[in-house]
Amino acid sequence: MRKNRIFIYFISFVFFVLLTSALSGCLIVFDHIQEPPDVPVETTSILETPDPNENGDETTPTPDPEVTTPVPQASAPITDVQLEDYYRLASDMWDAYQANAPTVVVHTSADLDLSQAMAYIRMLIPRHFQLRETKSYEDDVLVSITYECLFPLAIDESYDQVVSYLHGVVDDNIEPGMTDREKLQVIHDWVVQRNTYPDTYDEDSRSAAALVLRGDAICSGYTDAVKIMCDYAGIPCVNLSGRAVNAKGERGNHGWNAVRVEGEWLHLDATFDDPKSESGEQICIHDYFLITTDEISANHSFDLRLTWEEMRDFAVWYY
Numbered sequence: 001m002r003k004n005r006i007f008i009y010f011i012s013f014v015f016f017v018l019l020t021s022a023l024s025g026c027l028i029v030f031d032h033i034q035e036p037p038d039v040p041v042e043t044t045s046i047l048e049t050p051d052p053n054e055n056g057d058e059t060t061p062t063p064d065p066e067v068t069t070p071v072p073q074a075s076a077p078i079t080d081v082q083l084e085d086y087y088r089l090a091s092d093m094w095d096a097y098q099a100n101a102p103t104v105v106v107h108t109s110a111d112l113d114l115s116q117a118m119a120y121i122r123m124l125i126p127r128h129f130q131l132r133e134t135k136s137y138e139d140d141v142l143v144s145i146t147y148e149c150l151f152p153l154a155i156d157e158s159y160d161q162v163v164s165y166l167h168g169v170v171d172d173n174i175e176p177g178m179t180d181r182e183k184l185q186v187i188h189d190w191v192v193q194r195n196t197y198p199d200t201y202d203e204d205s206r207s208a209a210a211l212v213l214r215g216d217a218i219c220s221g222y223t224d225a226v227k228i229m230c231d232y233a234g235i236p237c238v239n240l241s242g243r244a245v246n247a248k249g250e251r252g253n254h255g256w257n258a259v260r261v262e263g264e265w266l267h268l269d270a271t272f273d274d275p276k277s278e279s280g281e282q283i284c285i286h287d288y289f290l291i292t293t294d295e296i297s298a299n300h301s302f303d304l305r306l307t308w309e310e311m312r313d314f315a316v317w318y319y
Helices: 002-033 080-098 114-122 155-171 179-196 209-215 219-233 308-318
Strands: 041-049 103-106 130-138 141-150 237-245 250-261 264-268 289-291
Touching: 041 308, 080 103, 080 141, 080 155, 103 209, 114 130, 114 237, 114 264, 155 179, 155 209, 155 219, 179 219, 179 289, 209 219, 219 237, 219 250, 237 308, 250 308, 264 308
Parallel strands: none
Antiparallel strands: 041 130, 103 141, 130 141, 237 250, 250 264, 264 289
16 A cells, blocks of 8 residues: 555656646747847948049049049939928938937838938038938838938037138128129138148048138038038028039049029039149139039039939929
8 A cells, every 4th residue: 555655656746747847848938939029120321422532623633533433323213202302301401400410300101212312411511421321110111210410520520610710701701782692702712712622632621621720621621611601691502513524534523512693593613713823822713603504514514313403403492
C-alpha cells in the first residue's frame, strides 16, 4: 500500500512538472509573438542647395567644365493641386524662417519632389541651407511630412548681425521719395562695390555674410544680399537659379535675382556687374541691371529645376 502511494505521488509530481513546463513554454511563445504597439514609422531625406560653382562671364571666374554639375532631366508635369502644395510650402517655410523656427509640418498624402520643393523655397530664403524631409507613416499610410531648413555654414553664426547691418545700409542710403528703380540701383551698387569675386573660395563664400564680413562671396552671396536688402526696402524680389555661359563658351551653375519694378519682373545680376580690373580697382557696371528675360537669356538659362515661367508664376502668386 505504501509503495503504491509513493508511486502515485511520484507520477503526480512528474505530471505536475511536465504540465508546468508546457504552460511556461506556451507563455514564452505567446510573449514572443506579441506585436509591438502601432507607432508611426519615419523616413528622412536631406537635400542641399546646388553648389554654385559658377559662372559664365569673362569678368568672373569660371568652373572647370569637367566638374560642372550636369543638367538634371526635366521633371514630370505637376497638377494644379500639387503646384498649390509647392507654393504654400515655400510660403509657409519663409514665414517660419522669419520667425526663427524654419520647420513646417504638412498633413497631406501628397508626396512632393524634394528637389522641386527646395527650388521654390530657395526663391524666398536668402541663405544657403539644407532641406530635411521626414515622412511619418501609420499602417503604411503617409500621414504627414515635416520639412526643416538646416544651415550648415560656420560663417552664418553671425547671420542675424549681418542682416541687421544690411538693413542699416538701406536706412542710411535710401532716401524718402526715391522710386523703386533708384532704390534698386543703391542696393545693386552697394553690393557690387562691397565685394570682389574671389579666384578661389570656400564653403562660407556661399553666404551673404562672406560679402559683408570678408568681401569674397560668390554668386549666392551677391544674390542673398540683394534679396535681404530688397525685402527690407519693400521691393518684391526672388532668388533665381540657373546656368550662365561666359565668352569662352563655358557653362556653370549660377544665381541671380528677379525684381518687380512698375509691374514688370526684370532681372538683376550683381555678380556679372562686378568685373575685375587689371589694376585691382573696384568697378561697378550696369549691364545686367534691370534687364528683360530676352536680354538675360543671351548667356543665362533656366534649365535647373524650374523654368523661368514657373519661377515667374510663383513670384506673381506670392507677391
